[in-house]
Amino acid sequence: xxxxxxxxxxxxxxxxxxxxxxxxxxxxxxxxxxxxxxxxxxxxxxxxxxxxxxxxxxxxxxxxxxxxxxxxxxxxxxxxxxxxxxxxxxxxxxxxxxxxxxxxxxxxxxxxxxxxxxxxxxxxxxxxxxxxxxxxxxxxxxxxxxxxxxxxxxxxxxxxxxxxxxxxxxxxxxxxxxxxxxxxxxxxxxxxxxxxxxxxxxxxxxxxxxxxxxxxxxxxxxxxxxxxxxxxxxxxxxxxxxxxxxxxxxxxxxxxxxxxxxxxxxxxxxxxx
Numbered sequence: 001x002x003x004x005x006x007x008x009x010x011x012x013x014x015x016x017x018x019x020x021x022x023x024x025x026x027x028x029x030x031x032x033x034x035x036x037x038x039x040x041x042x043x044x045x046x047x048x049x050x051x052x053x054x055x056x057x058x059x060x061x062x063x064x065x066x067x068x069x070x071x072x073x074x075x076x077x078x079x080x081x082x083x084x085x086x087x088x089x090x091x092x093x094x095x096x097x098x099x100x101x102x103x104x105x106x107x108x109x110x111x112x113x114x115x116x117x118x119x120x121x122x123x124x125x126x127x128x129x130x131x132x133x134x135x136x137x138x139x140x141x142x143x144x145x146x147x148x149x150x151x152x153x154x155x156x157x158x159x160x161x162x163x164x165x166x167x168x169x170x171x172x173x174x175x176x177x178x179x180x181x182x183x184x185x186x187x188x189x190x191x192x193x194x195x196x197x198x199x200x201x202x203x204x205x206x207x208x209x210x211x212x213x214x215x216x217x218x219x220x221x222x223x224x225x226x227x228x229x230x231x232x233x234x235x236x237x238x239x240x241x242x243x244x245x246x247x248x249x250x251x252x253x254x255x256x257x258x259x260x261x262x263x264x265x266x267x268x269x270x271x272x273x
Contacts, residue, residue: 001118002139003230006090006206009055010231014266017258018056018092018208020238021046021078022063027243029250039067039074042250044081046242049251051086053262056234058092058208079115090234091118092143092208097134098123104133112140119143121186121208124170128177135179141206142183144174147198149188149211171201184208187226189217189235195225204228210236212261219261223268231269237261 010016023039032038047057059078064071082089097107097120104122111120112134119141122134134142147157147167157167174183187198189211198207207226211217212235219235226233241261245253 001088001090003206005088006055007230009088009090010269013052013055013262014269015053015055015262016231016233016235016265016269017054017261018058018090018234018236019046019050019054019241019258020094020210020236021057021059021242022238023059023074023242024063025067029246029248031248037070037074037077039064039071040077040081042242043074043078045251046254047078047082047086049255050241050258051089053255053258054089056090056092057082058094058236058238060094060238076115079117083116092234093117093120096121096123096145098126098130100126101129101133104130108134108137112137119184121145124174128173131174132178135177135182137182140182143208144170144183144185146171146185147187147191147194149190149217153188153191168197168201171198175202184234186210189219189222192218192221192225195222199225199228204230204232206232206234208234208236210238212237212240219264220268223272227268227272229273235261235265 021043023042028038028042032041035041059075064075079091082091093111095111111117120134121143122131124131124144131142159166161169174180184206185202187207187209189209209222212219241254241257244257
């Protein structure tokens, strides 16, 4: 999916919602545990119930790798299901990879070619030669960690280097890399006050924003400083949507929570466009 196709989906659905598929077998409804593949069945029902309200889905790969080969197979089935039945949706492999060039090339191939995700999250700590192999894939996006929402994120990201914070240096440096037009950036919603400065550096790139909902981030604060003429935001919500219900009606409860966010987003877009 290219940038214009993503923007078209946002405009059509009046939504910039990304739903995180972070599956914990201890949290899904117990009746699903009798299924041959409970992880995939849970994902399938969530996707079917919410696809008209979201523009993106983001499986965090750790929640699949933790279950070994069965978890990985469930991930593969999930992305195949989205690509086959809802090809208009933007898919994100939340893998946070990043290594020396040859290794990064293999990571990129695994997620962007073999699994056929539209994008993958990447850690920038090892620099340009660890990220450019991901950027080389045509019509794919690399989502670089910039300013994360976790408590420890400031340990390094907030350090001053040459009178500016390290995360700003990461943003500026990343723009000099080959195929940097294929970049998006992760910026946590709990750092909403930083969005104004971030938009001065990357005024047009899309930002993937975790932390709204369960982590305490505020949608309106993020949009106040982060929204662009093309929207430029993907707001992720995981636990607040997928675990809204605990019984046989879990997918319908997830739909209700997704609808609440989508309606908020529609109001924001209507007042901004």
